[in-house]
Each structure stands twice: as C-alpha cells, then as structure tokens.
Amino acid sequence: MPPHIDETHDAQRLSWVEGANAGGDFPIQNLPLGIFSRAGGAPRGGVAIGDAILDLAALARGGLLSGEALTAAEAASAPTLNAVLELGAAPRRALRRAVSALLSHDAAQRSRVEPLLVKMADATMHLPARIGDYTDFYVGIHHATTVGSLFRPDNPLLPNYKHVPIGYHGRASTVRPSGTPVVRPLGQTKAPDAQEPTFGPAARLDYELELGVWLATGNAQGSPIPIAGAQDHIAGLTLLNDWSARDVQAWEYQPLGPFLAKNFLTTVSPWLVTMEALAPFRQAQPPRPEGDPRPLPYLWDEADQAAGSFALNLEVHLSSAAMREQGLTPLRLSHGSADAMYWTIAQMVAHHASNGCALQSGDLLGTGTLSGPSEDSQGSLMEITRGGAKRLTLPTGETRAFLEDGDELALSGRFEAEGFRAIGFGACTGIVEAARTA
Amino acid sequence: MPPHIDETHDAQRLSWVEGANAGGDFPIQNLPLGIFSRAGGAPRGGVAIGDAILDLAALARGGLLSGEALTAAEAASAPTLNAVLELGAAPRRALRRAVSALLSHDAAQRSRVEPLLVKMADATMHLPARIGDYTDFYVGIHHATTVGSLFRPDNPLLPNYKHVPIGYHGRASTVRPSGTPVVRPLGQTKAPDAQEPTFGPAARLDYELELGVWLATGNAQGSPIPIAGAQDHIAGLTLLNDWSARDVQAWEYQPLGPFLAKNFLTTVSPWLVTMEALAPFRQAQPPRPEGDPRPLPYLWDEADQAAGSFALNLEVHLSSAAMREQGLTPLRLSHGSADAMYWTIAQMVAHHASNGCALQSGDLLGTGTLSGPSEDSQGSLMEITRGGAKRLTLPTGETRAFLEDGDELALSGRFEAEGFRAIGFGACTGIVEAARTA
Numbered sequence: 001m002p003p004h005i006d007e008t009h010d011a012q013r014l015s016w017v018e019g020a021n022a023g024g025d026f027p028i029q030n031l032p033l034g035i036f037s038r039a040g041g042a043p044r045g046g047v048a049i050g051d052a053i054l055d056l057a058a059l060a061r062g063g064l065l066s067g068e069a070l071t072a073a074e075a076a077s078a079p080t081l082n083a084v085l086e087l088g089a090a091p092r093r094a095l096r097r098a099v100s101a102l103l104s105h106d107a108a109q110r111s112r113v114e115p116l117l118v119k120m121a122d123a124t125m126h127l128p129a130r131i132g133d134y135t136d137f138y139v140g141i142h143h144a145t146t147v148g149s150l151f152r153p154d155n156p157l158l159p160n161y162k163h164v165p166i167g168y169h170g171r172a173s174t175v176r177p178s179g180t181p182v183v184r185p186l187g188q189t190k191a192p193d194a195q196e197p198t199f200g201p202a203a204r205l206d207y208e209l210e211l212g213v214w215l216a217t218g219n220a221q222g223s224p225i226p227i228a229g230a231q232d233h234i235a236g237l238t239l240l241n242d243w244s245a246r247d248v249q250a251w252e253y254q255p256l257g258p259f260l261a262k263n264f265l266t267t268v269s270p271w272l273v274t275m276e277a278l279a280p281f282r283q284a285q286p287p288r289p290e291g292d293p294r295p296l297p298y299l300w301d302e303a304d305q306a307a308g309s310f311a312l313n314l315e316v317h318l319s320s321a322a323m324r325e326q327g328l329t330p331l332r333l334s335h336g337s338a339d340a341m342y343w344t345i346a347q348m349v350a351h352h353a354s355n356g357c358a359l360q361s362g363d364l365l366g367t368g369t370l371s372g373p374s375e376d377s378q379g380s381l382m383e384i385t386r387g388g389a390k391r392l393t394l395p396t397g398e399t400r401a402f403l404e405d406g407d408e409l410a411l412s413g414r415f416e417a418e419g420f421r422a423i424g425f426g427a428c429t430g431i432v433e434a435a436r437t438a
Numbered sequence: 439m440p441p442h443i444d445e446t447h448d449a450q451r452l453s454w455v456e457g458a459n460a461g462g463d464f465p466i467q468n469l470p471l472g473i474f475s476r477a478g479g480a481p482r483g484g485v486a487i488g489d490a491i492l493d494l495a496a497l498a499r500g501g502l503l504s505g506e507a508l509t510a511a512e513a514a515s516a517p518t519l520n521a522v523l524e525l526g527a528a529p530r531r532a533l534r535r536a537v538s539a540l541l542s543h544d545a546a547q548r549s550r551v552e553p554l555l556v557k558m559a560d561a562t563m564h565l566p567a568r569i570g571d572y573t574d575f576y577v578g579i580h581h582a583t584t585v586g587s588l589f590r591p592d593n594p595l596l597p598n599y600k601h602v603p604i605g606y607h608g609r610a611s612t613v614r615p616s617g618t619p620v621v622r623p624l625g626q627t628k629a630p631d632a633q634e635p636t637f638g639p640a641a642r643l644d645y646e647l648e649l650g651v652w653l654a655t656g657n658a659q660g661s662p663i664p665i666a667g668a669q670d671h672i673a674g675l676t677l678l679n680d681w682s683a684r685d686v687q688a689w690e691y692q693p694l695g696p697f698l699a700k701n702f703l704t705t706v707s708p709w710l711v712t713m714e715a716l717a718p719f720r721q722a723q724p725p726r727p728e729g730d731p732r733p734l735p736y737l738w739d740e741a742d743q744a745a746g747s748f749a750l751n752l753e754v755h756l757s758s759a760a761m762r763e764q765g766l767t768p769l770r771l772s773h774g775s776a777d778a779m780y781w782t783i784a785q786m787v788a789h790h791a792s793n794g795c796a797l798q799s800g801d802l803l804g805t806g807t808l809s810g811p812s813e814d815s816q817g818s819l820m821e822i823t824r825g826g827a828k829r830l831t832l833p834t835g836e837t838r839a840f841l842e843d844g845d846e847l848a849l850s851g852r853f854e855a856e857g858f859r860a861i862g863f864g865a866c867t868g869i870v871e872a873a874r875t876a
Contacts, residue, residue, distance in 0.1 A: 133611050138694060148693070158692050163635045164626055168694035169607035169701070173571050173796045174659055183660040185793035188602055188734060197601050199734045199792075221612055221703070222621040222874060248793070254596050255586070256576060256606035257695025260793040263607070265659070296626060296637045354637075355623035355686070355698040356874070358611045436660060436794070 004279040008100040011421045015103045016110050017117065020050030025414070025424030028103050031096055032236070032271035032426075033081055036123040043126045045076030045084065048271050048426065049103050052117040056095075059116050064102060064109055068094035080130045081272065085216045085235045086361035089275070092216075092235070096276050125177050125270035128238070129214060129362035134175055134266070135352060136210075136242060136366035137167040141342040143208075143369035143379060150387045151250070162292050165299070165343040165351040167365075170242075171263035175364060177270040178427045184405060184435040185264040187248035201435035202245035204388060205403040209316055209379030209411055211338065212240035212268045213345050213365040221358035227301040230346035233359065236274040237310075237345075239411045239428035240366050241267040246382055246402065268364070269411070269428035277423060281415040282307040286339050298354055299347050308344030311417045313337055314370060316379065321406030322396045330410065331394055333384060336377025338370050338413070405434045442717040446538040449859045453541045454548050455555065458488030463852070463862030466541050469534055470674070470709035470864075471519055474561040481564045483514030483522065486709050486864065487541050490555040494533075497554050502540060502547055506532035518568045519710065523654045523673045524799035527713070530654075530673070534714050563615050563708035566676070567652060567800035572613055572704070573790060574648075574680060574804035575605040579780040581646075581807035581817060588825045589688070600730050603737070603781040603789040605803075608680075609701035613802060615708040616865045622843060622873040623702040625686035639873035640683035642826060643841040647754055647817030647849055649776065650678035650706045651783050651803040659796035665739040668784035671797065674712040675748075675783075677849045677866035678804050679705040684820055684840065706802070707849070707866035715861060719853040720745040724777055736792055737785050746782030749855045751775055752808060754817065759844030760834045768848065769832055771822060774815025776808050776851070843872045 007013070008029065014021045015028040026032070026048040036053050037043040046053035057077035059065060065073050072091035075084035084092065102113045138144055141161070148156030160166065184205055190197035216235035219225050225233060242262060249261030285308035294300070314337070317330035343351075345367070353359055371379040378384050381402050385392055388401035403409065411428040445451070446467065452459045453466040464470065464486040474491050475481040484491035495515035497503060503511050510529035513522035522530065540551045576582055579599070586594030598604065622643055628635035654673035657663050663671060680700060687699030723746035732738070752775070755768035781789075783805070791797055809817040816822050819840050823830055826839035841847065849866040 133609055135697075151693070160628075160635075160689055160692065163628070164690050166690070166694055166697075168697050169609055171571055171607055171795060172610070173656075173798050173801075176659075183794055186662065186736075187793050190598075190601070196731065197598075197734065199736050202793075218611075221614075224624065245793070251598055252602050252604070253693075254598065255589070255691075255695070256604055257693070259604075259606050260789070260795065263795045264793045293634065296635065298624075298626075298637050351698070355625050355640075355683070355702045356621055357609060357698065357701045360611050363611075 006097065008096055009280050009420060011419060014105040015049060016105050016107065017050045017052055017103055024050065025426050026050055027421050027423060028100060029421045030273060030277050030423035031099055032273045032277065033076065034128055034271045035080060035126040036118065037126065038118060038123055043079040045078070045081055046118070047099055051120050053120055053123055054099060054103070055116050055118055062112060062116060064112060065098055069098035080362070081128045082130050082362040085129060085214065088217050089232060092274060093276050096274065127175060127177055127268070128270060128272045131172040131175055131364045132360040132362055134170040134172040134364045135167050136170045136368060137165055137348050138368035139165060139341045139343040139348065140368045140370045140379065142340050142373050143371040143383065146371065146378065146383045150382065165348050167348065167352065168257045170266065170366065174263055175266045175268060178267060178429050180265065180267055180430060182243055182265055182430040182432045184432060185245050186435055186437070187245055187260055188251060189247040190251045197251060201437070202248050203402070204246035205432065206244045206246050206381045207403065207409045208242035208244055208369040209314060210240040210242050210369055211367045212238040213348065213367065214238065214272050215359055215361060215363040218358060218360040218363065219353050222356040224356060225350055225353040227299055227304060227346060227350040230349040231304065233349055234275055234345060236272045237278065238272055239269040239413055239425045241409070241411055241428055241430065242366055243267065267428060267430050269425040271426045273423065273425055278310065278415065280420040281311040281417050283309045283311050285309045285344055299350060301346065304344055304346045308346060309339050309341065310415060312413055312415050314413045317410045319408045320394055320396060320398055320404065322398060323394060324408065326396065328395050334377050334379060336372030340370055340372050341367060403432050405432050407432045444535065446534055447718050447858060449857060452543040453487060454543050454545065455488045455490055455541055462488065463864050464488055465859050465861060466538055467859045468711065468715050468861035469537055470711045470715065471514065472566055472709045473517065473519060473564040474556065475564065476556060476561055481517040483516070483519055484556070485537055489558050491558055491561055492537060492541070493554050493556055500550060500554060502550060503536050507536035518800065519566045520568050520800040523567060523652065526655050527670060530712060531714050534712065565613060565615055565706070566708060566710045569610040569613055569802045570798040570800055572608040572610040572802045573605050574608045574806060575603055575786050576806035577603060577779045577781040577786065578806045578808045578817065580778050580811050581809040581821065584809065584816065584821045588820065603786050605786065605790065606695045608704065608804065612701055613704045613706060616705060616867050618703065618705055618868060620681055620703055620868040620870045622870060623683050624873055624875070625683055625698055626689060627685040628689045635689060640686050642684035643870065644682045644684050644819045645841065645847050646680035646682055646807040647752060648678040648680050648807055649805045650676040651786065651805065652676065652710050653797055653799060653801040656796060656798040656801065657791050660794040662794055663788055663791040665737055665742060665784060665788040668787040669742065671787055672713055672783060674710045675716065676710055677707040677851055677863045679847070679849055679866055679868065680804055681705065705866060705868050707863040709864045711861065711863055716748065716853060718858040719749045719855050721747045721749050723747045723782055737788060739784065742782055742784045746784060747777050747779065748853060750851055750853050752851045755848045757846045758832055758834060758836055758842065760836060761832060762846065764834065766833050772815050772817060774810030778808055778810050779805060841870050843870050845870045
C-alpha cells in the first residue's frame, strides 16, 4: 500500500452502523471529528459514522481503547477539539484505526460500542475548535482573475499573485457552524454614481465557496515552519463559506482590504475531515503554466508538489423560499474540481509562518474562493452573474443577481478516487434572513 | 464635580506607597490594571501604584473589600483580566474607589495592605487579556495622508477615508507585552527595479505609534452597538506598537491589505489604563475641517463628540546599541498630542459592530498611527525619513533610514490636564534582534 494508506481506507470495509454503507458522506472510511451536544448536555467530541455520532468521551471511559488512541479520545472529550488537534498526527491516526476497527462489520465489540452512538438527528453540531486566529487566503486563481477584472478591469491579476500566496486576517469570533442563519448585514455603501454614501442593508450579498484548513500544531513565535514539514501542522479540512457583502466591500476595501464586508459571518461544515482520511485522494499539484515563475525555495517542496492537490468535487446549490415551498429541487449553481488552487495548503502554512508569525492549534485558514476555469464552476454569484449584470433565473421564474432574503445556499464536496470509497464533508448551509433594522 | 470625576481623581490625594508621589506614570490617580507574575508563580491581576503592584487576588482574600469591588477583585484573580473586563464599568469603578482609599496616605488599613504589594522589579508583566480578535484601524489622518502619498503619490487619501473608519483585522496570536524582543522578520520582497522577488531579512523595519483600545463587553452576533452606547464597551487604553516591515508590505499588500508585514509582532504596554482614570483627560473631538462630510448617523453622537478626544502627549525615543553602551540619552524621534484621530474610539467600536460583527470582552483595537501635523510629531520612520530617503543622524554619528539590529524603540504617553495629576502608560519598548536564518 502507498504511504499513509492502511486498512482504514479499504473500500471493502463496511460498518455495522446503519446508513454508513449507503453512499453518504460518512462511510467508515471517513470518520471525521466534530463537537456535538445533545439537549441539555455539554459539547463534546465525536466521530461521524453514517447517520450517527460516536461519543468519544463515552468511548474513552468504556475501556475499549488503549495507548495513543485512548489519549486522543480523552483529549477529544472537551468542549473543543483543540487538545486533540494539538497532539498531532500519531494519536489522531491511532484513534482512527481503533474506531475503524470498532465500527467495522466484523467487530467483536459491537454490542459494547452500539450504546455509545448518538443519532445525528438528536445532536447539535458546534465549531470543531476554539479558533485562535482565522486567516483567509486567495489561492483560487480563476476567482482572483475574474473578480480582479471586475474591481480592476485594467489589472485583474496583480504582479505579486504568482509569487506570494496572498492572504489576510479574517474575524475569528464570527465563524459559525453550518445552519447558522445569515442575517443580512447593515453597512455603508456608495453607488459609483452617488454623491454620498448611505447606510442600510447590504444589497449585494454573496457567498464564496472555499475550503477551511484546521491547524493541528503551531509554531513558536519567531520560528518559521519549513515547507517540508508544513503538512504535519494540518489536521484536516472543512467546507467554508466566506459570506460577502459586495457593495460594502467595494466601498471599504481600499487601502487595507475587506473588513465589514466579510466579518459578519463565516460558515464552516462542522465535521473536520482528517488528513488521514484524505490520504487516498491526494494527487499531484497541477504543473504551473509555462512561463509562470517558479516559487521561491521557502515555498517549494517536491513532495508537497507531488501530493499537494485533492481529488475533490465541489458543488453549490441554491433554493429560494418559494422553491422550498413548492418542493422544487435546489438549483445547482456550480460544480467543479478543487484543482484550481494556485498554492497548496502546505505552501499557505509555510508562507504564513515564514516571518515567524505564531500559528496555533485550532487556527483556521480559508483557501479563498475555488472557482474552476469554466463558467459552470464559478464559486460566487459575483462571478456567475458578472457582478450582477447577468441575472440568474430560478426554476420558479424568480431571478437573482445576488442572494435574497429566504435563499438557502448549500456547499458540498466529495472526495473521489478510483478504488476507494468516496467521502464528503456533510452540510455547509445557511438561510439568508432579513436585516435587523432598529 | 463633572460627571465621572470623583475623589479618586483628586490631585491632592497622595499615597503611602513609595514612588507613587514622585511624578511617575502611576500615581494614586491612575491605578491601571495588569497581569503580573513572580518567579515560579502563576499570572494574576494587579494594580500599579508607584514602583509596586497591588496583588488583587491577595486583596480579594484579605477581607478588605466588599460588594462590587470584591466581585471585581475576585474576577481579576485569574491569569487574564477577561473576567473582570466582562463585568463592565460599575465593578471596575467600585474596585478603583476601594483601592484608591486603601492606598491613600490617610488609609487606616495601611498595615494590612502593605504586605500585599509586590515590587515591580520582582514581577514579570503579561498581556492584560486573552485577545479574541485584534483589529487595527487607520484613524490618524496625518499618517494616512503622508503614507498614502508614498504608496500612491497621485491619490494619498482615498475617497472613503472621511466617511468610513477604515480598519482591518490583525493577528491576535502575536500581540506581546512591552520588552518582547523584536526578531527581524524574514520576508518576500521585490525592489521596484528588480525582475524577481527575493526572500530574506526585512530591510525596512519600522514602528508605528498607536493607542490600543481594550474592550470590556462585547455584543451578540447580529446585534450592532449603537454609537451612543459604544463608550460603555471600552475598558481602557494602552500604548501599541504596530511593528511593520515596509519592504514586505509594499510587495504583498495588494489587493487584500497588510499581512506578513505586520503580523510577526505587535507590542503593547501591559498596564491597562482604565476609562475611569481617563475621565479628567477627556476633551472635545476637534471639529472637522470646513468642507469635510458629516459622518452618517450611525457614527454620530453629540456626547461622543463633546468628549471623544484625550489630553494626551505621546513621545517616541530611539537608542542604538552604541548609544546605550556609551550611556547616551535616547533620541526623541517625535512628540505630539493625540488629537489627530479623525474618528473617536467610540466611532471605531460602533462602526466595527455596525454589520453585526460580534465583538468580545478582551478584544484589542489599534487606532492606527497617531502622527501629528508637523514633522516633529510623525509616528513612524516611514514618515520621518520620507520612506528612507532622508536619513536620521543619531548622537553617535550613526544614521538610520529604518530600524537596525540592536535599536531600542520606546513609546510613551502622558495624560495631562489643568488641575489634575498627570498619569501615564508605563513602558512600551522593544529591542530589535537579528533575523534568525537557518
């Protein structure tokens, strides 16, 4: 077997848990980590399997684990996963192998594990970790080019783009799990032809399809993370929706970047899909187009290039309130692969820490919008409707330039590779609510 | 007495604590809050008085407090001040009045309080709070104009500046207390005439003179903070040095703003000077120049305008390693008042939360560089040396375009008003160390 592929990735392995073998996002090959609670209970760590959650605190107490797997399960018994993330890869891997064995169709201990399962329908999901800092990158080159051309028609892709993994700091306090209502923000905007700005509900509310990267271990302030080891600092991935108020953004973003246009809410899928689960879906980073500069040495690692991309299909669906009332299928806004990342997630980490900036366990990085090269794979309405110029028609006959109150937006992603069972992220959704005005 | 002025501000009140009456930053009229530790001990809350620190945990246990003052002292016994900040103004004020009485020259309980004092020389200072998010604003209009003219000669002050309190998210994990070494960051830079970027120690290392604003209480996500109540969310101020690598900044900052140029370190003075202590030093916000736009209603409050500025003098001193070896007095780089803030701190808070962004107890806001209108009041070397073009000569004959290894940079600030005893922030210093290259 290739490195990092083990019996937990065996496509033939089935689980005795109902729903785990039905082709959903959470077969026994996935086993993502998350924080859940039941009515009246404290948040605690769990593993998704089919339509259920394995309670890790109960498992740790149950006498079914030992060694590093037990250490990891105990660390995951807290209201956040920070402690287990901080342990790094080895205990996480040990826990994965132990849980996989316990949930496998041939597990002898089934009768002792079954009482430790909680139905997903009975649980509330929380953020997987207490986020120290949240940083959003801009590695989707098609998005950067298309949006750049809207903001700066003469200069879409700036000269630094192919040298620097561009990123900026986002707001940690407003990252929320899937399902959190998207209250339309108020903001200051100025139409290009207006004399003065005004303040009111944002009119150009948009989404951005991104991946979230959760950090396992950090670095001491002043000590960069070499690119060759950067991968080891990453715990796993989620989906991330960087909700954006385009009219606020256009007026505020110069010279220091987006601020209130983005920081009212960022939604993530609550299940952290671990790097262990992703091993079968790693693929070579697409070669840079001829003529593009070779990255500086602090960003270049052959092993990272050889496995820096993921066999991941991403989709976005929209349903208006009227569509849901009429029982209509959500409209697919885009579908595409995630290989449009100009920089790998290891390059993002190495760049971030290259000046000695202290990264911490539980930090969240966003990739930036992952649009593909074609019109049907664009990851924001800004791109799909050409900044609102080309309205979208919904199955009800309604049209959209940007998101309207009542709209539900859903991101989804599936990892697929020949010979392996596909896995996914679970839900990353939000319904737009009307602005709260005094 | 005017509102918020009470017996704790009485200029005649002296303390029995040695050094408190000698004209330093910490007379009995100040009583700032901070987190200190002694060798081998856990960090805990304290109040600065003269050259000593009153241990609040010991005071809480000592039977000398009651009611809200006791509640506040107990909350301040933790390794961060977050819990006491979260209580809001009333318990903070009650603690201030009780501590002022106990430290007053006529205090009957002197013998019971004296054992609770720790010499500052025996203590290590920490950050006052666990910072949820750190946001840096840009309200120093002279700085924005001067720096803008260096980055964008044709367009120094952008059209949004007088309408929007421009701000952006900074890095919370690298905010550190005074005295933390300033390790010269590595970074990617490209000289304007170079073909390709390079990676190495930043050559244009600079400081920025700012105020730090510590938040007491936050707001629920989705619920803005009205400008009229914004003041109540602020606990107090510190000095803040936004260390900046100008060569990294110039290459990376478009289109999303400064990132690695700033996030390697931000230094704050560790003593949080409370809004209660600052009551005598409030003054009217200078009127906007004729022709400037009136702010939108969500940013406008007459009471805030009437007392939104501070009678504060700021200074910056530099000493090279050679100057210190020769026992030379540090060179004053600038001195000026803090009234060049185009927006008040209440306006910063109201704007930040205007889109529903959740602010939290212990969040830190920077004002942006507070340069005055004259050449001797500019708050960064970028401004003083015109981007390095006009080198500065030190008393040793050395010259500086930007900071060199071994340089010590010190910010200081004194609040002064007729009829009141002046108070200050204490130290906000850092010595530049050579880059750590592999």
